[in-house]
Amino acid sequence: MTALSCNVSNRAHGLCNEPEIWRNEGIPRDGFRNTVGMRCNKREGRRCFVLKASSSGYQKVEKINGRKVNGTYIERTYDRAQESNSWDGAPVHEFQLGRFVEGRFVYRQLFVIRSYEIGPDKTATMETLMNLLQETALNHVMSSGLAGDGFGATHEMSLRKLIWVVTRIHIQVEKYSSWGDVVEVNTWVDAAGKNGMRREWEIRDNKTQQIITRATSTWVVMNRETRRLSKMPEQVRQEVKPFYLNRAAIGEAVDDTAKIDKLSNDTAESIRSGLAPRWSDMDANQHVNNVKYIGWILESVPINVLEDYNLTSMTLEFRRECRQSNLLESLTHME
Numbered sequence: 001m002t003a004l005s006c007n008v009s010n011r012a013h014g015l016c017n018e019p020e021i022w023r024n025e026g027i028p029r030d031g032f033r034n035t036v037g038m039r040c041n042k043r044e045g046r047r048c049f050v051l052k053a054s055s056s057g058y059q060k061v062e063k064i065n066g067r068k069v070n071g072t073y074i075e076r077t078y079d080r081a082q083e084s085n086s087w088d089g090a091p092v093h094e095f096q097l098g099r100f101v102e103g104r105f106v107y108r109q110l111f112v113i114r115s116y117e118i119g120p121d122k123t124a125t126m127e128t129l130m131n132l133l134q135e136t137a138l139n140h141v142m143s144s145g146l147a148g149d150g151f152g153a154t155h156e157m158s159l160r161k162l163i164w165v166v167t168r169i170h171i172q173v174e175k176y177s178s179w180g181d182v183v184e185v186n187t188w189v190d191a192a193g194k195n196g197m198r199r200e201w202e203i204r205d206n207k208t209q210q211i212i213t214r215a216t217s218t219w220v221v222m223n224r225e226t227r228r229l230s231k232m233p234e235q236v237r238q239e240v241k242p243f244y245l246n247r248a249a250i251g252e253a254v255d256d257t258a259k260i261d262k263l264s265n266d267t268a269e270s271i272r273s274g275l276a277p278r279w280s281d282m283d284a285n286q287h288v289n290n291v292k293y294i295g296w297i298l299e300s301v302p303i304n305v306l307e308d309y310n311l312t313s314m315t316l317e318f319r320r321e322c323r324q325s326n327l328l329e330s331l332t333h334m335e
Contacts, residue, residue, distance in 0.1 A: 097109070097139050097142070097143050098110070098136065098139055098140075098143065099143075100143070101186075102245075104243075105188055105243065105245040106186050106187070106188045106245065107136065107139070107140035107143065107144075107186070107187050107188065108184060108185070108186050109135075109136045109139060109184075109185050110182055110183070110184055110185075110206060111132055111135075111182070111183050111185065112180065112181070112182050113128070113177050113178065113179055113180060113181045113182075113183065114179070115179055117131075117179075118178070118179045121176075122178055122179055123176035123177065123178050123179075124176050124177045124178070124181075125176075126171075126173070126294055126311055126314060127291055127294050127295060129171065129173065129176075129203065129213055130169075130171070130290070130291040130294060131291055132183070132185055132203065133171075133185065133187070133201045133203075133215055134289075134290075134291060136185040136186075136187045136201065137152065137187055137199055137201075138151070138152045140187055140189075141153075141154070144243060146239055146240070150162075150163050150164075150224070150284070150285075151163060151164075151283060151284035151285050152164050154236060154239045154240065155239070156233065156235040156236045156239050157221065157236055160223075160233060160236075161223055161224050161225055162221045162222065162223060162224065162230060162233075162236070163221065163222055163223075163224045163285050164197075164219045164220075164221060164222075165219065165220060165221070165222045165229075165285070165318070165321070166217055166218070166219050166290050166318055167196075167218050167219070167220055167317070167318055167319075168217060168218045168315070168316065168317050168318070169215065169216075169217040169290065169314075169315070169316045170215065170216050170217070170250070170313070170314070170315045170316075171213065171214070171215040171313065171314050171315075172213065172214045172215070172250060172312065172313045173212070173213050173310075173311070173312050173313065174210075174211070174212050174213065174312075175205070175210070175212040175213075176212075176310070177205065177212065181205065181206075181207075182206040182207070183203050183204065183205060183206055183212070184203070184204040184205075184206045184209075185201060185202070185203050185204075186201065186202045186203075186204070187199060187200065187201045187202075188200055188243070188245040188247065189240065189243055189244060189245070190244045190245055190246055190247070191241075191244055192218050192219070194231075194232070195220060195221075195231050195232045196218050196219060196220045196232070197218075197219045197220075197232075197240060198216065198217065198218055198219075199216070199217045199219060200215070200216050200217075200247065200248060200249035200250075201213070201214070201215040201216075201249055202214055202215075202249050203215075214249045214250045215249060215250075216248065216249055216250055220232075221236065224285065224286070227321065259317075260315065260317055263331040263332075263333055264331075265331070267333055268300075268331035268332060268333050269332060269333050269334055270300045270301070270302060270331070270332040270333075270334075271300055271329060271330070271331050271332075272296075272299040272300040272329065272330040272331075273329040274327065274329070275296050275299065275327070275328035275329060275330060276327055276328070277292070277322060277323070277324045277326060277328070278324075279324065281324075282323075282324060286323070287321040287322060287323055288321070288322040288323070288324075290316065290318060293316060293318075293322075294314070294316075296328060296330050297330055298330075299330045300330035300331055300332040301332050302332070302334075
């Protein structure tokens, strides 16, 4: 078995020098460090072996890619479901802000895979999938009527100058969609300890209704001025609690406390240095968006691995935020 472990390290200033509560949430005291565990499968027509899994088990590419194509709610809501316009039988709102289903606990949105969202194999990239997850999550907050003036922040969070930051994301891909395919993204939230929130996603092929991607993540709140983590205020908890749904997108329990091995210049086999964040890499929270790290991680992965394998799972652990002034390096180790 071959293993792959990558980590993007940055020299940012510490983010979380916080008390014991963060240990209970599985968040390191020293802040956010960006690390990843990935699983890849050999592409069709080539000798098959596996790169390290962040969860157990693997499948051959032909099975993963098939044909290689790839009851309480807040009254104030913004829901396009009332619009009557349609296009080819699909309500326009589904391609804009989506709609609530399952008693308004689940938010659903449709997306068309665009030409600029595919890779060399004409299928959606991991970055594309992560962007779809993020877009659906933000639209979920906006459509619920909770959105304040922040990037997905609620009204009470905006009043207290708080923002959401993700500490961990785990994604499993069964099949990558192709250019022109329509996918259905479903998302919902639940509590994560005393001071966090868990967000879950499922992506389905809109034609077959097959679940092709599952993801889970943990979020906490941070003060946007001090850049330090904060306890979740009770007012914020009461805002989001009516939307909690106790359901896991990934059937197998994902260990949120499992640490990803840290790489160094001595243990890494491939290193890509001098990675500088661009202005376009920053998001509305004034730091590098979490999706941008995927491209940096893959920078140090050998080209033959990228060409011959499909990435089927990834775990991203964020320990520090990255600003435009930081300089990064990406490290890969093959076992």
